[in-house]
Amino acid sequence: xxKEKVLVIGAGGQIGVELVAALRTIYGxxxxxxxxxxxxxxxxxxxxxxxxxxxxxxxxxxxxxxxxERITQVYLLAAVLSATGEKDPARAWDINMQSLLQLLDIxxxxxxxxxxxxxxxxxxxxxxxxxxxxxxxxIEPRTVYGISKYAGELWCQYYHQRxxxxxxxxxxxxxxxxxxxxxGGTTDYAVEIYHEALKNGRYTCFLAEDTYLPMMYMDDxxxxxxxxxxxxxxxxxxxxxxxxSAMSFSPAEIAAAIREHIxxxxxxxxxxxxxxxxxxxxxxxxxxxxxxxxxxxHEFDLARMTxxxxxxxxxx
Numbered sequence: 249x250x251k252e253k254v255l256v257i258g259a260g261g262q263i264g265v266e267l268v269a270a271l272r273t274i275y276g277x278x279x280x281x282x283x284x285x286x287x288x289x290x291x292x293x294x295x296x297x298x299x300x301x302x303x304x305x306x307x308x309x310x311x312x313x314x315x316x317e318r319i320t321q322v323y324l325l326a327a328v329l330s331a332t333g334e335k336d337p338a339r340a341w342d343i344n345m346q347s348l349l350q351l352l353d354i355x356x357x358x359x360x361x362x363x364x365x366x367x368x369x370x371x372x373x374x375x376x377x378x379x380x381x382x383x384x385x386x387i388e389p390r391t392v393y394g395i396s397k398y399a400g401e402l403w404c405q406y407y408h409q410r411x412x413x414x415x416x417x418x419x420x421x422x423x424x425x426x427x428x429x430x431x432g433g434t435t436d437y438a439v440e441i442y443h444e445a446l447k448n449g450r451y452t453c454f455l456a457e458d459t460y461l462p463m464m465y466m467d468d469x470x471x472x473x474x475x476x477x478x479x480x481x482x483x484x485x486x487x488x489x490x491x492x493s494a495m496s497f498s499p500a501e502i503a504a505a506i507r508e509h510i511x512x513x514x515x516x517x518x519x520x521x522x523x524x525x526x527x528x529x530x531x532x533x534x535x536x537x538x539x540x541x542x543x544x545x546h547e548f549d550l551a552r553m554t555x556x557x558x559x560x561x562x563x564x
Contacts, residue, residue: 425465441506493534
């Protein structure tokens with residue numbers, strides 16, 4: 249086991265519950281502390297390793313915990329996502345920005361070895377080229393979530409350039425998992441649809457049938473995150489977040505993939521406010537930079553992911 253002590257803030261979210269489990273296989277269960285604002289650990293984390301109740305915006309408490317527990321690495325996953333953020337922009341900005349800025353300060357002052365902070369394809373906007381969106385391109389986000397993520401990327405780069413902080417980041421596409429529930433994002437339909445297909449044989453989608461968005465299976469996302477963090481420092485040639493991609497599809501295409509397993513499945517469409525958010529995001533992502541810098545490769549396409557999702561959800 250590697251000699252690191254890792255803290256995951258926001259561990260009860262969609263990414264956190266699976267990332268914690270993966271990190272514990274690397275560092276040992278006792279050396280990866282899962283934390284969240286909830287008093288009780290997520291069922292997937294309960295009694296499987298140390299758990300702490302921490303508010304991501306309480307810098308004093310986080311600093312005290314890092315010093316007391318001799319934490320060397322922090323993964324900051326706590327955030328208000330796109331669709332939820334538009335309902336209360338001020339709260340989303342406060343949580344997303346305050347939690348990051350105070351952690352960056354703590355990381356420099358306490359000499360943490362590494363910090364991980366996730367960005368998102370939400371940094372892109374309507375003026376961004378929507379097909380094969382490149383690592384460096386026009387970035388003009390139109391949601392508070394995207395604005396906070398792009399501002400966060402710039403802060404991460406600033407702390408690296410000024411203080412040499414080893415902070416790393418990924419622009420996640422929509423993430424799909426059978427283990428954990430989504431957290432209020434515009435791409436949540438691609439998780440909900442599998443549950444509804446098995447439960448009711450039908451689904452009403454909140455995006456239009458031809459809305460293409462970049463997506464990724466959680467297995468790939470967790471592996472990619474760890475590969476980025478494990479990569480030698482000389483391989484990390486940008487401190488803005490890396491584009492990461494696996495596949496792009498529309499609601500109509502994911503429905504067709506499900507019908508390969510459940511022929512009677514039906515879908516209809518009732519686009520809501522999330523459609524406007526999706527219309528401002530890329531249809532596909534170019535992640536050549538990540539593939540060249542640290543050898544990123546995805547493993548799951550739509551067909552393989554669909555088979556795995558339905559198999560595991562059926563058993564669950």
